[in-house]
Amino acid sequence: KQEVTQIPAALSVPEGENLVLNCSFTDSAIYNLQWFRQDPGKGLTSLLLIQSSQREQTSGRLNASLDKSSGRSTLYIAASQPGDSATYLCAVSSNTGKLIFGQGTTLQVKP
Amino acid sequence: EPEVTQTPSHQVTQMGQEVILRCVPISNHLYFYWYRQILGQKVEFLVSFYNNEISEKSEIFDDQFSVERPDGSNFTLKIRSTKLEDSAMYFCASQQTQETQYFGPGTRLLVL
Numbered sequence: 201k202q203e204v205t206q207i208p209a210a211l212s213v214p215e216g217e218n219l220v221l222n223c224s225f226t227d228s229a230i231y232n233l234q235w236f237r238q239d240p241g242k243g244l245t246s247l248l249l250i251q252s253s254q255r256e257q258t259s260g261r262l263n264a265s266l267d268k269s270s271g272r273s274t275l276y277i278a279a280s281q282p283g284d285s286a287t288y289l290c291a292v293s294s295n296t297g298k299l300i301f302g303q304g305t306t307l308q309v310k311p
Numbered sequence: 312e313p314e315v316t317q318t319p320s321h322q323v324t325q326m327g328q329e330v331i332l333r334c335v336p337i338s339n340h341l342y343f344y345w346y347r348q349i350l351g352q353k354v355e356f357l358v359s360f361y362n363n364e365i366s367e368k369s370e371i372f373d374d375q376f377s378v379e380r381p382d383g384s385n386f387t388l389k390i391r392s393t394k395l396e397d398s399a400m401y402f403c404a405s406q407q408t409q410e411t412q413y414f415g416p417g418t419r420l421l422v423l
Contacts, residue, residue: 231409243402243416244354289354296367297342297409301354 202227206290206302213280214310221275221305223290228268234299235264235275236289244289248275280309313337315415317403323421327392332418334386334403340413342406343386345378347371347399348417354402360386393422 203226213219223233232251236244248257248264250273256265263276277284287306291299316335324330336343345357358368358378365378377389386405390397400419404412 234411236414241419244414246411246413249411291354293409293412295409297344297359297361297406297412298356298367298369299344299346299354299404299412300356303353 202230202292202294202300204290204292204300204302206288206305208305209303210306210308212308212310215280215282217280217309218276218278219280219307221277221288221290221307223273223275223302225271225273225292225300228271229294230268230292231295231297232293233264233266233273234291234293235262235273236291238287238289238304240287247288277307280307282309282311285309315403315405315413317401317415317418319418320416321419321421323423324393326395326422330390330393330420332388332390332401332403332420334388334405334415335384336386336403336405337407337413338384340405340407342366342409342412343378343380344404344406344412345388346402346404346414348402349396349399357388393420395422398422 207222234249235247250266261278287304289304291301318333343360348354358372359366400417403415406412
């Protein structure tokens with residue numbers, strides 16, 4: 201059974217710092233991996249999707265990497281801003297489309 | 312930019328009552344999903360729907376749950392007899408091909 205774990209559970213950094221969020225999964229037979237952002241009480245906003253054949257994807261200040269064989273992904277946020285404060289969720293997909301989510305990392309960026 | 316919408320945003324119901332949660336997926340999408348998130352817990356998969364039938368469902372999705380795409384635009388989740396433990400945020404998602412899933416803002420369901 202696929203399990204997704206995210207470390208750390210919470211992170212507080214000063215504005216301007218670069219940071220890395222970690223995601224690990226137990227079954228490497230994934231179809232793709234998606235990173236989401238969730239603001240308190242809100243829905244999920246897709247940030248990046250990495251196909252299983254890819255190693256990384258970039259969007260603006262965000263860079264996500266995937267090492268399928270070791271069951272790991274990282275989300276790198278450059279030059280963090282207070283507006284980046286949110287919970288970041290990692291989810292892996294099988295070929296059926298079902299997403300299995302991690303618990304999330306709650307990020308606070310202090311001005 | 313097209314987006315997934317959900318109604319209502321909040322629903323309060325008495326235990327044992329039926330509720331219908333509504334979603335309007337992005338118009339050219341083919342795959343539809345319901346997930347739920349109990350407060351403080353992970354987002355959990357409930358059911359996927361493709362070509363007018365359920366393609367996969369989780370253990371949570373028992374006989375009390377059903378989904379329907381009644382008119383080619385709406386996608387509904389019905390809970391026939393709600394329980395206290397059904398209280399959660401329910402998210403609808405849609406997908407054009409097996410790529411990015413786009414989520415709606417959610418319906419917060421509270422069962423009293």
